[in-house]
Amino acid sequence: MKKIGLHEIRKEFLDFFEEKGHLVAPSFSLVPKNDKSLLLIGAGMAPLKHYFTGEAIPPRNRMATCQKCIRTGDIDNVGKTARHATFFEMLGNFSFGDYFKKEAISWAWEFLTERMEIDPLDLWVTVYKDDDEAFELWNKMIGLPEEKIVRLGKDDNFWELEVGPSGPCSEIYVDRGIEYGCGDENCKPGCECDRFLEIWNLVFTQFDKDENGVYHPLPNPNIDTGMGLERMATVMEGTNNIFEIGAIRSILRKVEEISKYNYGSDEEKDVSVRVITDHARAMTFLVSDGVLPSNEGRGYVLRRLIRRASRHGKLLGINGGFLSEVVDVVINSWQIEYKDLKEKDKEIKKVIQAEEAKFQETIDQGISILEDYINEMRKKKKSVLSGEKAFKLYDTYGFPLDLTKEILLEKNLSLNEEEFKLNMERQRRRARNSRDSGDSGWGGKESKELFKDINSTFKGYETVKLETEIISLIKDNTKVNELSRFEEGVVILKETPFYGESGGQVGDKGKISGDNFTLEVLDTKLYDDLRLHNVKVVEGEVKLGDKVTASVDVLRRDAIRRNHSATHLLHKALKEVLGEHVNQAGSYVTPDRLRFDFTHFESITPNDLKKVEDRVNEMIFKGLDVETIETTLDEAYKLGAIGLFEEKYKNDVRIVKMGNYSQELCGGTHVVNTSNIGLFKIISETSIASGFRRIEAITGLSVLNFLNSIERELDELSNILKTNNTNIIEKATQIVEDIKERDKEIEKLKGKLSSNIADEIIDSKKEVKDIQYIVYKLKDMDMNSLRNLGDEIRNRLGSGVVVLASVLNDKISYVVMVTKDINKKGILAGNIIKEIAKVSGGNGGGRADMAQAGGKDISKVDESLLIVEGLIEKQMNN
Template sequence: MKKIGLHEIRREFLDYFEEKGHLVVPSFSLIPKNDKSLLLIGAGMAPMKKYFTGELNPPRRRMATCQKCIRTGDIENVGKTDRHATFFEMLGNFSFGDYFKKEAIEWAWEFLTERLEIEPKALWASVYFEDTEAARIWNEDIGLPMEKIVPLGKEDNFWELEIGPSGPCSEIYIDRGEAYGCGSKDCKPGCECDRFIEVWNLVFTQFDKDEKGVYHPLAHPNIDTGMGLERIAAVMENANNIFEIKEIKKIINKIEDVSDYKYGSDKAKDVSIRVITDHIRAMTFLVGDGVLPSNEGRGYVLRRLIRRASRHGKLLRIDGTFLTDIVGEFINSWMVEYKEIKLREDHIKKIIKAEEDKFQETIDSGMQILEVYIKDMEINKETMLSGERVFKLYDTYGFPLDLTLEILEEKSLKADEREFNIQMENQRKRARTARDEGDSGWGASIDLELFKKLNSIFKGYETTKTKSKVISLVSKEKGVNSMSEGEEGMLVLDETPFYAESGGQVGDSGLIKNDSFEVEVIDTKHNKDGLIIHMIKVMEGTINLNDEVVAMVDISRRDSIRRNHSATHLLHKALREVLGEHVNQAGSIVLPNRLRFDYTHFESPTVEQLNLIEQIVNREIYNGLEVTTTEASLEEAQKQGVVGLFEEKYGEIVRIIRMGDFSQELCGGTHVINTSNIGMFKIISEGGIASGVRRIEAITGLSVYEYLNEKEEQIETLSEILKTNKIDLIDKTENLVSELKAQEKEVSELKKKLSGDLSKEVLETLVKVGDTSLVTYRVDNMDIDDLRTLGDKIKDKLDSGVIVLASVVDEKIIFLVMVTKDLNSKGILAGNIVKEVAKITGGNGGGRPNIAQAGGRDVSKLEEAFSKVVDLISDFK
């Protein structure tokens, strides 16, 4: 065999098939495009599925790729076995109605035996037992002896979906020799032992399976092949598994350096090394392709990989965060083929570091709690952790379920997942109930059966006023023929200028009238079938079914809305320019007085970045970009590079909004005709709303003018209060702040002296509850920082014990609880104690096992709260 490594094999493969007339394309993203059936790309052919089905025409009838793939179905086994991995690369050559079995088999044989110089005697093939054509090619054209062509059944050598393209397979195996075998004379491909390794699967897609299970021959059959790059590299290097490949060993060596552990010294720690090695590759490419950690979908896959790798670092006794060091080693090796990960290295490291930092906080507190639970189980000789406790770990401490299960499994314990799921569902029900209680009631009304056969044409892109006909009136969820002054209900027109709430843009309001009546349109919505429905109140007269009317949108309100909507497009583009291409819209609300824009990003933008974003948006407003609207097929829009925010909501024909050459996005909303119409843009606030999702609130137009006037008035008022003019306001404020800091420092030093003296007095209240020392003390007019200082001084003089301090400030109670670590291991936790004492006084709170704080309201119950601590500690005697 040729002495060749993983990166060289990849290049040899792609070059070989390029010589055979194949279009070699870079790996597709791990994020599937226009395929809702897949969470992530897990096979070489997956990104080209529509070429096989005929939905799309391929750029060439012959193609070849090395495709990045991720599969997480067996993530729990990664590291425990030599063959499981979440990330791998799949080499593949494909024919879309061009060549077929003969060429596929001949080229696979030629590549393996001539390019890779694998000894032909070591190669075997399997075929589907009914596929005599493939067997004949292997025997007569290739010269493989019949005894080395193994017929196997449908389970092994036939590829199919429930309906659609399907066909037989032929797999190529390498014989590693008798030393790896089971000793049986009948040992051959299909045997469960480790002697024969399958390296290449050739799929002959020659049938179209219908709903009755009948296989119809395809007029133009296809070829889909897949060869695992890591597996063939292991064969070429004579490595026992993928973790012994030279390039992957570089990652292991880096982990050895960071952990100060030598791979191969301990089986349990070797598992951790392999988990980190595998997950590093997966997380790097996921982030590189635009995935951000979150609690659902592919974001959760990424979060799980980062957290599993981080936790296995703990098992190797690595202190602090370390993953980005390993990421750098991986990028430096794989950039030979994937240059984009080097270009995005800083971004990739930032996201992984932010998630690892966040998890360090979670895992430290969660692990302490879980250790207490496990100790309880051991004392009580239990093997099942209650679902209630598992849920508490998840809900209160953010400890992932899969991590709890994994840690329990390491100790041969289990968790009551059924009870956990019940607790989760109860939480969801509570959330749903809370949402339902806040509903206005319209949502339940707009999907009435009587709307089913109606159709309304939207004219609001072209005009804000139409002559229309009333085709439906609804009052109290029933169809009516007329509505009189004071009545409220719903109305449908045959055509309307009113925009119905959609895509974050609120619905229009305005008037509908004729000589006999006037109706106020309060809101406009779509029902589930897309019908435009007006929420109305009759202001005067009587409106009748079939009346001819004039429908008029509130123009001033519509103008404000479209200014804000167009500004969201400029903002989205500016965010991507400043923060990176990973930024995507995660939701928006466009109102008349402001806009709200949610976006994906892993950290808080700096003040400088926000200023630059605001500056870019205003620059494009002042540039007066023409805003144009065109329609195209979804496929054509994607080819043009148009940004699509929520592809699952788009139909076949989409609306493209372009703002000069600066921005182009898919959008169904209403917009200004020129960016100069927006006037001005001002960011009012920015903050995080969920993991990996942030929110900007902003204003435009006259709202900015009003905002600036308000700020000017505030400056005037502040100048009067500080008795200075506006020019000297900053200097005056800085002087006052300096004086205040000096005074605060003086007060702080006095408080320290006081707390030192006070700690002696507090310790005199010490009592014993069994073997546990307990201190409870009330000291008024101390804030939480002062209480902590006092608590620390008491703790320094107390080797072991529980400290409960309370301070009353303005008739409100502040509680601080401290518990020494030796008592944590017995199950005495500060968070639990503070929650119970606060509850008695009508408050709540929580914290870590060793320190926690809470608030209370009923000062009269303070002594009762202190007494409760004795009961709580007594339970652990």
């Protein structure tokens, strides 16, 4: 058997299948694309699912990958055993209607026995009990004895979904030896003991299962195989588990180094080491693929991994942030296959450091609050912490329950877990009600009753004004029959032109009027498919069933349309200029401006930003027609429309198409031609998180107003500089050059002055126990000048201690210099400066030969300098 590690195995596998005519594709992102059924990629075949179902055409009928995977179903077991892992890599070779069982089996055998040089006597296989074809191939073609081919049932050796592609599978096992076994002489694959380790699963997708459970043979069956890279490495390196293989052991060693704990010394601490080692890989790759910590979805998975690892660091006695150091090992090791890790090195560590720091604050704050609870319990002679208080720690402060239990246990106390669970369930119910509420703030059973059997039709795409009828009136969460003058409430119309806030676009405003009454529409919200008009009665009295005219504020709507359409052009332009990795991460469209958040892992150069702005304006000036297409979600993807938050889309969707330039799924309102946008101007571009940028921009009349304001400022600046607008740059450049020349003269004068001061300061030197020292107070000298002066005096003094202080703008600056020969006598600049700064309410530090500090109370500067001689004597004595 070859003695090779994880990274070498990966290369051998991919090279082998490339030689067999496979297209070797790089790992797909952990974030699924166009697959709302998955939160994260958890299997090698998951990103290729559309090729297996026939929804998409593969780039080649034979493919091989090493796919990054994350599974969080049993995250609580990660660390408790040496088997569980959150992150892993899955090697796989795939055939889409090309080769089948014969090739899959023979190539698997060839790779294992010839490339990996595994002894054939150590290999066993399982097949589905009715799969005689696979049995014959293993027995007759490969030559594996019948007793080493185990037939198992559907639970073990048949892969299927409720409907769709399915088929039998064959698993390959390595016999690790009787020392790993259960002692049963009939032990073989399928036994629960650790003797036989499954390393490769070959799935033969040969059926199409219908809704009645009938298996129809596929005319072109597929092959889907999966080999766990880490598991294979344990075999090749001869280790007991994945934490002992070389690549992962290097991460573990870093944890040992930081924690100063030797793995294997204590089982409880070993759990913490394994948690950190595993989670470090998972968090690194999640952040690399654009996931950011949050309280939901993928972001919550990442947040939990970072916080779980950070907490286990605390259990190992690590104080402060440390995860970025561990992540550094992952990046440096795995960059051999994943080049983007090194490119995103800073961004990855920045995200993890920020989240870890936030959690460290939480931990410290939580421990302080828990200690207060414990003191209170002891005063009342109680030994059980209430579940309500434990839940408050968890819910309000993010303090983990298991950490609460652990701290209590250390003090021979406990908590009421049943009460905690009751509080948790109440919170979950509140969260469910909140999720059901849409964007309107309405939610729960009460809302469902309020809006039960109410049907309203949105006509806002076609018109901004229409005749309609009031079908519901609501005030203070209760249905009413009328609203009086100055009262506020919610109106639902039978048909409405008002757009309800959604998809980043704000809701419409306007008015609803009828006989002898007028309502001001303050905002429009969305609840399911209902538009809820938040209104104020400004005139008369409105009643349920009244006939009304609903009128949207057209000028405001037009401004919103311009900004919303501009976001679509901006999205496309960013992809063109920066790359296809750019994806929308959120937007907010108001009448005044637009905000567009997107994924990008570095700052944008002014030149690229200008290219983006120019490209958007180019598409505006081209006057592209804007059309909408209503279709199914699947058809929209086939047409190439960009979809961003797939989980929010229903099956029937709306594509907004701008010429042949842009097409996106969108339910918002838009201009009819891009020329209606007028002009587009980027106001700002900033980072909002690691890997995420934000652009704010304006369109139409807002651009004109913006340019007019700049012109006014230029006029004012011209008056100040006493020139005209055309010469303003020339004039400003001249002023800057003049200032530079004067600064040079000032520096020369300072040098002369400093030299004169240095003579005076050196003359003030004193001596204590044969050590020369200088203590001197100056005025109006900044820290940089003080340091330079200190250097000069120390050099001229030759041997001794120099302590300088300066008061500038009600602040004190201190500098302490100690020559090297005096350092050897135990006198250190850092120790001196800490004490003198403390006297004036400041702090600072530095090296043995130079230190600096600040002080706050200028009245104490003389007092602080008086203690220098005593400090020198004390350090000498010590």
